[in-house]
Amino acid sequence: xxxxxxxxxxxxxxxxxxxxxxxxxxxxxxxxxxxxxxxxxxxxxxxxxxxxxxxxxxxxxxxxxxxxxxxxxxxxxxxxxxxxxxxxxxxxxxxxxxxxxxxxxxxxxxxxxxxxxxxxxxxxxxxxxxxxxxxxxxxxxxxxxxxxxxxxxxxxxxxxxxxxxxxxxxxxxxxxxxxxxxxxxxxxxxxxxxxxxxxxxxxxxxxxxxxxxxxxxxxxxxxxxxxxxxxxxxxxxxxxxxxxxxxxxxxxxxxxxxxxxxxxxxxxxxxxxxxxxxxxxxxxxxxxxxxxxxxxxxxxxxxxxxxxxxxxx
Numbered sequence: 001x002x003x004x005x006x007x008x009x010x011x012x013x014x015x016x017x018x019x020x021x022x023x024x025x026x027x028x029x030x031x032x033x034x035x036x037x038x039x040x041x042x043x044x045x046x047x048x049x050x051x052x053x054x055x056x057x058x059x060x061x062x063x064x065x066x067x068x069x070x071x072x073x074x075x076x077x078x079x080x081x082x083x084x085x086x087x088x089x090x091x092x093x094x095x096x097x098x099x100x101x102x103x104x105x106x107x108x109x110x111x112x113x114x115x116x117x118x119x120x121x122x123x124x125x126x127x128x129x130x131x132x133x134x135x136x137x138x139x140x141x142x143x144x145x146x147x148x149x150x151x152x153x154x155x156x157x158x159x160x161x162x163x164x165x166x167x168x169x170x171x172x173x174x175x176x177x178x179x180x181x182x183x184x185x186x187x188x189x190x191x192x193x194x195x196x197x198x199x200x201x202x203x204x205x206x207x208x209x210x211x212x213x214x215x216x217x218x219x220x221x222x223x224x225x226x227x228x229x230x231x232x233x234x235x236x237x238x239x240x241x242x243x244x245x246x247x248x249x250x251x252x253x254x255x256x257x258x259x260x261x262x263x264x265x266x267x268x269x270x271x272x273x274x275x276x277x278x279x280x281x282x283x284x285x286x287x288x289x290x291x292x293x294x295x296x297x298x299x300x301x302x303x304x305x306x307x308x309x310x311x312x313x
Contacts, residue, residue: 015049021064024050028066037104074108083109083123093125133167133177136160140178150175153215197231199245206232206246216243262294271295271309280310 015023023046028034036057039047047057054060061068082105086093091101095116098106113119120126139160143149152171155161161171168174175185205228209216218239222229232242270291274283288302295305 014052015046017053020046020049020053020060024061024064024066034061034066035104037102040103074112076112079105079108079112080119080122083119087123087125131163131167136164136167136174137178140164140174144178153220197227197235199235202228202232202235202242203246206242206248210246210248216248262298264298267291267294267298267305268309268312271305272312275309280306 024034032038036047039050039057050057050060054063058068083093091097095106098109109116109119113122139158140150143154143158143160146154152161155164155171164171164174168177172185206216215221218229221232221239229239232239236242236245274287278284291305292302295302299305299308
């Protein structure tokens with residue numbers, strides 16, 4: 001039996017050369033940029049295959065007869081001029097912004113000056129000052145006034161979470177530095193202590209969360225407020241049913257699909273049914289996939305499960 005995987009990795013697939021030429025010429029005819037920065041971000045597979053077939057992006061453009069005059073050789077002077085122009089236009093010049101906005105300029109800066117600090121000295125620009133502990137605490141105090149403002153998700157949204165960890169070592173230490181006691185820290189982290197839940201209370205809290213545009217996904221709620229999640233399951237049977245009870249339509253992606261509890265007999269019976277229907281070696285791949293894990297669990301492998309099914313039929 002052929003045990004080779006029936007799928008190919010995406011990284012192994014190559015776009016044909018004639019298709020690459022057609023796509024790039026079509027792009028050029030529309031007046032779109034052919035710079036490697038744009039292509040690397042916008043169509044990394046096409047960029048990768050041009051390098052694979054022609055040995056480099058510029059070599060590929062030249063071989064296809066496409067213009068390369070928008071490229072120029074960078075010098076120290078042209079890099080400095082490009083940075084001065086960004087400063088004049090009010091654009092950010094720090095590494096993080098360049099990596100997102102203009103990777104080519106970032107690369108040339110590293111190549112010609114070694115580091116951003118050296119370039120900033122020449123330009124007489126002050127490097128970005130790291131945020132102090134007091135500045136982090138000021139932002140956290142503002143966030144504490146908002147509903148669920150100090151949850152990890154909210155802190156990630158305003159890009160303060162990692163700075164907080166860097167300055168204080170942990171979220172707990174940062175909240176302590178704000179002057180909160182252990183009980184208040186538990187409350188801010190949405191860990192509720194020994195609360196009595198009722199069906200009505202669950203519906204009210206769900207309504208409140210939705211009104212404040214909080215994340216209502218079950219995985220998120222189970223991590224941030226486990227007691228609410230457990231109470232919802234206890235009173236309504238599932239988190240999805242609790243949402244429906246609170247007046248929000250929620251269709252679970254697996255709704256209507258039956259979950260099969262497999263055992264040895266069921267696996268063998270299903271394999272024998274498929275063999276009778278399609279033949280011993282012609283079982284469709286999508287039907288095989290359903291049985292791979294149960295076969296491994298009860299027989300060690302799909303091949304062993306097949307041989308047992310054949311001998312017991």
